[in-house]
Amino acid sequence: MTRVLASKLIEAVCEALELNQRYVNEMLKLDSSFQMFAANYYPRCSQPDQAIGIPPHTDPGFFTFLIHNGVSGLQIELDGKWFNSDSPKNSILVNAADQLEIFTNGRCKSVKHRAVVNEERERISIVVANGPSGDAVIGPATALVEKDGRAKYCAMKYEEYVESQLTKSRIGGKSILEQQMIFPAN
Numbered sequence: 727m728t729r730v731l732a733s734k735l736i737e738a739v740c741e742a743l744e745l746n747q748r749y750v751n752e753m754l755k756l757d758s759s760f761q762m763f764a765a766n767y768y769p770r771c772s773q774p775d776q777a778i779g780i781p782p783h784t785d786p787g788f789f790t791f792l793i794h795n796g797v798s799g800l801q802i803e804l805d806g807k808w809f810n811s812d813s814p815k816n817s818i819l820v821n822a823a824d825q826l827e828i829f830t831n832g833r834c835k836s837v838k839h840r841a842v843v844n845e846e847r848e849r850i851s852i853v854v855a856n857g858p859s860g861d862a863v864i865g866p867a868t869a870l871v872e873k874d875g876r877a878k879y880c881a882m883k884y885e886e887y888v889e890s891q892l893t894k895s896r897i898g899g900k901s902i903l904e905q906q907m908i909f910p911a912n
């Protein structure tokens with residue numbers, strides 16, 4: 727189900743950016759998309775201001791789908807400030823993720839988020855990260871690089887990206903997404 731939803735969302739983004747759908751399908755190989763599932767359990771915590779459920783990060787993939795047990799805890803960063811995302815129980819919260827930012831050459835930003843704990847209630851969340859095929863090499867779409875005059879990110883095979891994030895995610899304090907960014911020479 728999430729695979730169909732992710733494909734529709736990617737289709738809509740690519741249409742808005744006037745990208746050729748055939749090119750997108752060839753590049754992303756969504757028919758064999760690599761999906762990751764995570765179940766998170768956050769017990770009650772007597773000192774919630776001294777603890778964190780999941781530290782700040784962005785997710786791999788194009789979109790992340792999240793449901794929870796009606797207890798809020800997900801926070802989203804915007805302009806250096808943290809905001810509660812109080813999505814209702816039984817809703818699916820959709821976040822943009824790293825490969826969407828890379829493929830759109832920075833037009834769609836991967837959402838930085840974290841999960842906090844609380845004193846009264848335990849929290850459970852279930853997350854599905856939808857990516858391209860594991861062997862797809864994802865870099866900025868050629869048409870967008872031409873428009874922008876340069877690629878703002880390096881390309882990387884998706885399965886290697888995921889592995890780097892899970893194993894050696896931070897080099898010099900930089901996330902894997904930040905490590906992929908190419909800054910203009912002066």
Ligand SMILES: O=C(O)CCC(=O)C(=O)O
Binds near residue numbers: 766799800839853
């Ligand atoms: O539990 C949450 O709200 C966030 C979980 C999360 O960010 C993750 O599993 O990547």
Ligand SMILES: [Fe+2]
Binds near residue numbers: 783784785839
């Ligand atoms: Fe996450």
